[in-house]
Amino acid sequence: MKTNKKYHESAEPFFKKLIKDPEVRFYYEQKKAKAKIAQIVKTARLRAHLSQVGLAKKVKTSQSMIARLESGTDERDTTLPVLSRIASACGRNLVIEFK
Numbered sequence: 097m098k099t100n101k102k103y104h105e106s107a108e109p110f111f112k113k114l115i116k117d118p119e120v121r122f123y124y125e126q127k128k129a130k131a132k133i134a135q136i137v138k139t140a141r142l143r144a145h146l147s148q149v150g151l152a153k154k155v156k157t158s159q160s161m162i163a164r165l166e167s168g169t170d171e172r173d174t175t176l177p178v179l180s181r182i183a184s185a186c187g188r189n190l191v192i193e194f195k
Contacts, residue, residue: 134168
């Protein structure tokens, strides 16, 4: 009886080559930054013991905007003033740095 063995190659070489393209790299870094912001906002909100609704009220925005921001998938860019208000509402300071 024959066995049907399939071998799969790693996709890593493909992605390493792809990420060298400046346009692909730009969009990758943009998505990565949005995901990091989403994680930071959610963590700050939870540490401040706030619901999305509670945070939205303090920031004077909607709960759906907070949910979109925390999802990391919103195509709109979040402004620094909004991030600053979120940080303040969570008892934090907004710090921006280049590394």
